[in-house]
Amino acid sequence: MAEIDRCLIANxxxxxxxxxxxxxxxxxxxxxxxxxxxxxxxxxxxxxNYHLFQPMLYQVATAGLSPPEIAMPIRSxxxxxxxxxxxxxxxxxxxxxxxxxxxxxxDKLGYDxxxxxTGARHSYFGNDKWERVAPGLKNIEDAIDIRGRxxxxxxxxxxxxxxxxxxxxxxxxxxxxxxxxxxxAGSIAELARKALADDFRHIDPxxxxxxxxxxxxxxxxxxxxxxxxxxxxxxAKLGVEVKFGRVTECNxxxxxxxxxxxxxxxxxxxxxxxxxxxxxxxxxxxxxxxxVKVGADLALPDNPEIFVVGDTTLVLDEDGKAIPxxxxxxxxxxxxVAAVISDRLAGRPxxxxxxxxxxxxxxxxxxKCAVADxxxxxxxxxxxxxxxxxxxxxxxxxxxxxxxxxLDWLWAYITFKRGVRLIFKRAAxxxxxxx
Amino acid sequence: MAEIDRCLIANxxxxxxxxxxxxxxxxxxxxxxxxxxxxxxxxxxxxxNYHLFQPMLYQVATAGLSPPEIAMPIRSxxxxxxxxxxxxxxxxxxxxxxxxxxxxxxDKLGYDxxxxxTGARHSYFGNDKWERVAPGLKNIEDAIDIRGRxxxxxxxxxxxxxxxxxxxxxxxxxxxxxxxxxxxAGSIAELARKALADDFRHIDPxxxxxxxxxxxxxxxxxxxxxxxxxxxxxxAKLGVEVKFGRVTECNxxxxxxxxxxxxxxxxxxxxxxxxxxxxxxxxxxxxxxxxVKVGADLALPDNPEIFVVGDTTLVLDEDGKAIPxxxxxxxxxxxxVAAVISDRLAGRPxxxxxxxxxxxxxxxxxxKCAVADxxxxxxxxxxxxxxxxxxxxxxxxxxxxxxxxxLDWLWAYITFKRGVRLIFKRAAxxxxxxx
Numbered sequence: 001m002a003e004i005d006r007c008l009i010a011n012x013x014x015x016x017x018x019x020x021x022x023x024x025x026x027x028x029x030x031x032x033x034x035x036x037x038x039x040x041x042x043x044x045x046x047x048x049n050y051h052l053f054q055p056m057l058y059q060v061a062t063a064g065l066s067p068p069e070i071a072m073p074i075r076s077x078x079x080x081x082x083x084x085x086x087x088x089x090x091x092x093x094x095x096x097x098x099x100x101x102x103x104x105x106x107d108k109l110g111y112d113x114x115x116x117x118t119g120a121r122h123s124y125f126g127n128d129k130w131e132r133v134a135p136g137l138k139n140i141e142d143a144i145d146i147r148g149r150x151x152x153x154x155x156x157x158x159x160x161x162x163x164x165x166x167x168x169x170x171x172x173x174x175x176x177x178x179x180x181x182x183x184x185a186g187s188i189a190e191l192a193r194k195a196l197a198d199d200f201r202h203i204d205p206x207x208x209x210x211x212x213x214x215x216x217x218x219x220x221x222x223x224x225x226x227x228x229x230x231x232x233x234x235x236a237k238l239g240v241e242v243k244f245g246r247v248t249e250c251n252x253x254x255x256x257x258x259x260x261x262x263x264x265x266x267x268x269x270x271x272x273x274x275x276x277x278x279x280x281x282x283x284x285x286x287x288x289x290x291x292v293k294v295g296a297d298l299a300l301p302d303n304p305e306i307f308v309v310g311d312t313t314l315v316l317d318e319d320g321k322a323i324p325x326x327x328x329x330x331x332x333x334x335x336x337v338a339a340v341i342s343d344r345l346a347g348r349p350x351x352x353x354x355x356x357x358x359x360x361x362x363x364x365x366x367x368k369c370a371v372a373d374x375x376x377x378x379x380x381x382x383x384x385x386x387x388x389x390x391x392x393x394x395x396x397x398x399x400x401x402x403x404x405x406x407l408d409w410l411w412a413y414i415t416f417k418r419g420v421r422l423i424f425k426r427a428a429x430x431x432x433x434x435x
Numbered sequence: 436m437a438e439i440d441r442c443l444i445a446n447x448x449x450x451x452x453x454x455x456x457x458x459x460x461x462x463x464x465x466x467x468x469x470x471x472x473x474x475x476x477x478x479x480x481x482x483x484n485y486h487l488f489q490p491m492l493y494q495v496a497t498a499g500l501s502p503p504e505i506a507m508p509i510r511s512x513x514x515x516x517x518x519x520x521x522x523x524x525x526x527x528x529x530x531x532x533x534x535x536x537x538x539x540x541x542d543k544l545g546y547d548x549x550x551x552x553t554g555a556r557h558s559y560f561g562n563d564k565w566e567r568v569a570p571g572l573k574n575i576e577d578a579i580d581i582r583g584r585x586x587x588x589x590x591x592x593x594x595x596x597x598x599x600x601x602x603x604x605x606x607x608x609x610x611x612x613x614x615x616x617x618x619x620a621g622s623i624a625e626l627a628r629k630a631l632a633d634d635f636r637h638i639d640p641x642x643x644x645x646x647x648x649x650x651x652x653x654x655x656x657x658x659x660x661x662x663x664x665x666x667x668x669x670x671a672k673l674g675v676e677v678k679f680g681r682v683t684e685c686n687x688x689x690x691x692x693x694x695x696x697x698x699x700x701x702x703x704x705x706x707x708x709x710x711x712x713x714x715x716x717x718x719x720x721x722x723x724x725x726x727v728k729v730g731a732d733l734a735l736p737d738n739p740e741i742f743v744v745g746d747t748t749l750v751l752d753e754d755g756k757a758i759p760x761x762x763x764x765x766x767x768x769x770x771x772v773a774a775v776i777s778d779r780l781a782g783r784p785x786x787x788x789x790x791x792x793x794x795x796x797x798x799x800x801x802x803k804c805a806v807a808d809x810x811x812x813x814x815x816x817x818x819x820x821x822x823x824x825x826x827x828x829x830x831x832x833x834x835x836x837x838x839x840x841x842l843d844w845l846w847a848y849i850t851f852k853r854g855v856r857l858i859f860k861r862a863a864x865x866x867x868x869x870x
Contacts, residue, residue, distance in 0.1 A: 048858070049586065049590065049856070049857065049858045050856075050857050050858075066501050066502070066503045066504075067501070067857060068501045068855040068857060069501075071857055073634070073856040073857070075631075075634035075635070075856075076634060076856070079633040079634045080633070085636040085637075086634075087593070087594060088587075088590040088594075088858070089594070107594070140857070140859065141859060144859075151484065152523075155484065155523040158522070159522060159523075159524070159542070196510075198514040198515070199508070199510035199511060199514045199521075200510070200520075201520040202520075404839060404842060404843075407839060407842065408839075420503040421484070421485075421508040421510075421511070422484065422485050422502060422503060422506055422508070422575070423483070423484045423485075423523070424575065424576060424579075
């Protein structure tokens with residue numbers, strides 16, 4: 001990496017400061033783009049070479065969409081922005097006193113300003129050993145793994161002679177009744193009842209049992225109560241059993257909810273979210289979910305040159321409630337931080353603290369079925385679903401992706417089929433491949 | 436698998452014979468479909484859950500297409516054929532005396548008639564250790580692996596400070612000047628010169644060196660000499676160096692061609708092809724490539740109930756030349772075998788030996804550039820390319836795939852971009868991850 005730094009040093013001689021952005025999710029990328037006109041060099045580091053449109057990741061996990069439809073090379077997105085460059089690499093730490101980002105394999109990268117936008121992972125609340133049997137859904141590898149598990153469960157059910165085992169293979173438990181859990185449960189139910197209906201000879205895929213487990217008193221807790229109830233009813237109509245209770249054990253035989261056990265070969269974790277390791281790198285104050293506490297300008301109180309945005313950060317709105325970990329919030333924060341940096345570079349006073357502008361919440365349950373909350377108006381059913389589709393396709397980066405997704409949806413809508421039902425080599429059920 | 440056999444036994448009581456087809460490539464699948472009206476139960480076994488349109492696999496390896504565009508679940512293809520069922524499983528052997536197919540994990544499946552259509556793998560002519568540094572291209576995992584290697588080489592070149600290392604990272608060697616090698620070389624050259632051109636800041640992707648190595652005297656040896664020459668000129672125009680000579684060593688530093696060494700981090704093997712392990716399972720006579728020798732009816736001389744089709748078999752045409760290992764030949768053989776089986780079941784005399792009906796050969800080199808040989812007429816350039824595209828899209832199974840591929844091509848054609856430039860977790864250059 002010596003060469004890169006040489007190039008940066010040359011720039012610095014011309015007085016160009018260096019903004020390093022760690023993470024090319026919604027927050028990092030919107031910051032990078034908003035810095036296009038700033039008199040600075042911008043470096044975006046990500047451990048993947050693509051930006052992921054995470055809100056539709058569950059569709060990859062359930063064979064509705066294919067990865068390139070919701071992922072785009074970061075290089076392509078920033079190809080036209082001449083002050084930006086992209087590095088594929090994994091950050092291992094941050095040396096605050098020397099203003100250096102440390103990468104795996106010993107590479108180092110100096111910064112004048114740092115934006116940390118490393119997102120979140122799922123959390124098992126201290127039961128990390130559950131991850132192996134109950135994978136979560138955060139990136140494309142997760143989605144391909146989960147897709148493989150679901151499809152393989154049907155394959156194994158088709159050939160097993162053991163009725164108990166067959167029932168267990170045809171039971172799918174999703175832990176967590178937030179938007180991701182609801183979307184996954186609805187989508188798996190539709191996959192089993194519609195797309196796979198004619199494909200097997202010895203089992204009836206539509207007899208599959210899909211169970212959604214929520215620890216709190218209702219699904220979609222972030223939505224108003226009446227929409228939660230409508231979502232629950234819509235799930236029931238799709239044949240999803242919603243169970244309320246805390247999961248106390250996950251293993252290869254199934255889950256325990258309190259004292260009740262459900263025998264299931266496929267468990268998907270959509271319950272807890274924890275911020276990335278950024279708080280640890282920064283030695284920064286954080287809450288129990290690992291979210292970094294920042295000032296009104298989204299910078300660290302003692303390090304005004306370090307900003308933290310998106311799911312990695314804890315920001316409170318006017319009512320003292322934490323801003324939700326959604327794409328829109330991350331994007332707004334990225335843009336805001338870019339504006340603060342531009343102001344500083346121009347010697348202008350900063351433009352006030354960050355304020356989250358809510359646009360409404362949307363969650364989809366299944367075909368022609370979603371809920372939407374815009375504060376002043378609440379929708380559910382097919383209108384909300386079409387709205388959900390339009391909003392999500394609109395925000396997908398790149399014309400090509402929009403067209404391909406539209407085509408896949410149209411196709412799935414007309415035929416009830418899912419085209420992406422591929423099992424790749426490494427897919428295995430959690431009880432397979434063990435000694 | 437006891438249950439399945441119970442079900443078969445029930446069928447047999449009704450006098451329905453059981454045809455087992457191993458492999459759902461072009462040969463196996465066309466046999467299965469042609470048996471739709473036969474008074475028999477058909478079981479298709481494959482180790483993957485999808486049928487692969489192999490002729491376009493190189494486009495997945497070079498980020499032009501995404502896997503679901505050229506792969507389709509076998510279950511979907513056969514969903515409507517009520518006498519057919521599909522088993523996802525890996526065959527480990529065949530017990531000829533007892534007429535049983537042995538699967539991994541001890542499952543067994545009885546047959547009355549067996550069709551072996553297990554295809555071919557690449558062969559390293561005894562240098563199997565080369566596989567690790569010079570992977571071949573036979574299935575989707577190979578393609579995703581190769582795609583990751585190519586893209587990662589550019590990423591590493593972007594950040595390395597070592598000029599020699601950078602040159603080596605930007606050198607791509609393809610071994611083998613048959614259709615796959617030519618297609619790969621042309622496609623990588625286009626990727627580097629067009630799709631990636633604007634994406635990097637420290638390297639110029641268009642300076643990448645693409646070398647195609649052919650052991651014989653010309654590329655596309657199966658085509659007439661003048662078309663080989665036109666292909667070579669077209670490759671040169673795309674900036675592909677064609678070298679003639681035998682590769683004597685492949686390692687993580689590059690290749691040796693005779694005494695000349697080429698330093699390259701990415702090597703792709705498109706040279707040798709060997710039949711699958713079927714000859715070993717069957718204890719059958721085979722040639723040095725492992726292709727099973729069969730009678731004029733494509734059955735084993737001593738076992739008329741066992742047929743072998745596609746790349747696994749050695750069939751000679753009227754001139755005594757081996758029929759090429761292409762999709763069309765496999766399809767014709769699959770259909771022919773299904774007709775023989777149907778005749779036997781109906782008590783009709785068989786309809787004569789198999790005869791391969793040539794339709795012509797096509798190979799593509801790059802954008803608007805291909806060669807076509809129909810015997811009576813030879814084409815090259817853009818007309819051949821459009822023909823190639825039309826033929827291949829037409830034969831892609833499933834309307835959805837055709838539409839998606841068409842869209843991707845149109846997009847790539849208009850913009851020179853490639854949308855599928857995703858590096859997944861396991862991708863690594865051959866020199867990485869070593870102790």
